[in-house]
Amino acid sequence: MLDDTLLADPRALAALDTAGILRSAATAGAQVRSAAQGADEAGIGDLTGHRPRAVVLLHRPGASATATGVLAALLGPAAPVPIVVADATPSWIGPLDVVVAHTAEPTDAELADSVVLAVRRGAEVVLSAPAEGPVASAGAGRARLVEPRIPVPPGLDLPRALAVGLATFRALGLLDAPLDPGMDAIADALDAEAERNQPGHEPFMNPAKSLALRLADHTPLLWGTDRLAAAVAHHGASALATHAGVVARAGEVTEEATATALVRALDRGATGADIFRDPFADPDGATEAPPVRLVLLATGEDDPGQVTLRRAGRGWPSADVQHPVDEVARGTRHAALLRAVLLASRLDVAAVYLGLATRTIEPA
Numbered sequence: 001m002l003d004d005t006l007l008a009d010p011r012a013l014a015a016l017d018t019a020g021i022l023r024s025a026a027t028a029g030a031q032v033r034s035a036a037q038g039a040d041e042a043g044i045g046d047l048t049g050h051r052p053r054a055v056v057l058l059h060r061p062g063a064s065a066t067a068t069g070v071l072a073a074l075l076g077p078a079a080p081v082p083i084v085v086a087d088a089t090p091s092w093i094g095p096l097d098v099v100v101a102h103t104a105e106p107t108d109a110e111l112a113d114s115v116v117l118a119v120r121r122g123a124e125v126v127l128s129a130p131a132e133g134p135v136a137s138a139g140a141g142r143a144r145l146v147e148p149r150i151p152v153p154p155g156l157d158l159p160r161a162l163a164v165g166l167a168t169f170r171a172l173g174l175l176d177a178p179l180d181p182g183m184d185a186i187a188d189a190l191d192a193e194a195e196r197n198q199p200g201h202e203p204f205m206n207p208a209k210s211l212a213l214r215l216a217d218h219t220p221l222l223w224g225t226d227r228l229a230a231a232v233a234h235h236g237a238s239a240l241a242t243h244a245g246v247v248a249r250a251g252e253v254t255e256e257a258t259a260t261a262l263v264r265a266l267d268r269g270a271t272g273a274d275i276f277r278d279p280f281a282d283p284d285g286a287t288e289a290p291p292v293r294l295v296l297l298a299t300g301e302d303d304p305g306q307v308t309l310r311r312a313g314r315g316w317p318s319a320d321v322q323h324p325v326d327e328v329a330r331g332t333r334h335a336a337l338l339r340a341v342l343l344a345s346r347l348d349v350a351a352v353y354l355g356l357a358t359r360t361i362e363p364a
Contacts, residue, residue, distance in 0.1 A: 002216040006357045007209045010199040016356050019364035021243070022199060024152040025352055028159040028345045029190035031150050035128070035163035036183045038146040044126055045181075047171040052124070053096035054082040055172070056089065057165070060111055062154065064102045066238065067161035069231035070340055075174060076227065089114035095122030100168050102161035104154065106133025115139045128164040155242040158235065158344055159190065177333055189328065189338045190345055197349045208349035214320055215240070216354060218293035220248035221266070223256045225307040228340050229297040236297070236347035243351040245360045253296070257312035265292045270318040298323040299339040301330050322346070
């Protein structure tokens with residue numbers, strides 16, 4: 001059960017968060033800056049002017065899964081070269097290709113095998129991984145290795161994964177607008193989000209606490225109104241599972257709207273609970289599944305309600321909408337990317353708050 005009083009008590013939160021997970025979640029901006037510096041030192045900028053036959057994004061467990069989804073969605077079908085997302089290095093890999101991989105697990109044997117194959121075939125390999133272990137050894141001297149400089153708990157390394165991937169895209173000239181080498185715009189947006197979500201802010205001033213309270217005791221449905229937001233939604237589901245033990249469903253609104261039973265559950269929930277129901281007279285109600293809570297995530301310029309209506313044929317006025325246009329104004333360069341990383345960070349922190357308030361996160 002959620003203890004909502006905890007979210008209004010910074011000292012109680014600090015006492016529970018003995019592992020410093022909230023503090024680690026607030027390092028997203030610092031992770032981006034350190035990864036950008038590490039990418040520069042690893043020589044990723046030397047790829048400038050190289051036009052690959054294909055860019056392969058290796059999809060591994062953890063933050064890598066979100067990073068590959070976000071990076072692929074960021075370019076979309078208009079990418080100037082094929083973007084391939086794969087669990088392992090394809091058999092056709094060759095010297096004209098670029099392979100990008102991220103892991104927080106230095107002993108990922110399958111990834112190590114993929115790196116060995118890629119470097120053996122002469123492909124350019126960009127690797128974000130710890131310096132020790134089989135993965136780093138597989139690319140020793142041949143892969144451009146970016147090591148983590150800010151240690152974080154499992155599941156909070158997405159900023160580093162994205163920064164290394166974006167540095168590669170920047171060097172290859174795949175982005176439609178220049179991205180500063182230090183990625184200061186992304187880091188600044190994440191620092192501002194960390195400030196909004198700090199424990200000392202009351203829930204009504206703290207978007208992550210507010211979201212945690214809204215999701216508590218519900219089954220979250222995280223639906224992206226665009227492809228990039230859908231990738232962030234999948235990250236949110238992973239964060240809720242990792243930090244709060246909450247099972248959530250994530251996807252793109254067009255596909256999710258075809259889940260007819262879920263749509264009926266949403267419509268029933270929108271009518272409100274029966275105020276005359278006595279839980280003591282109706283004990284069977286305690287065994288019912290938690291009610292669903294729809295959260296619409298959006299990274300584009302258009303109003304999410306209008307996008308949902310256009311793409312799904314209907315809307316859900318009762319949905320919570322996460323469309324940070326106040327934080328990232330319309331017309332801002334790389335606005336969709338900035339909103340995506342901001343939402344991913346907000347979902348991370350909300351999941352941590354929910355995990356702490358339900359005692360799911362165990363003391364260190």
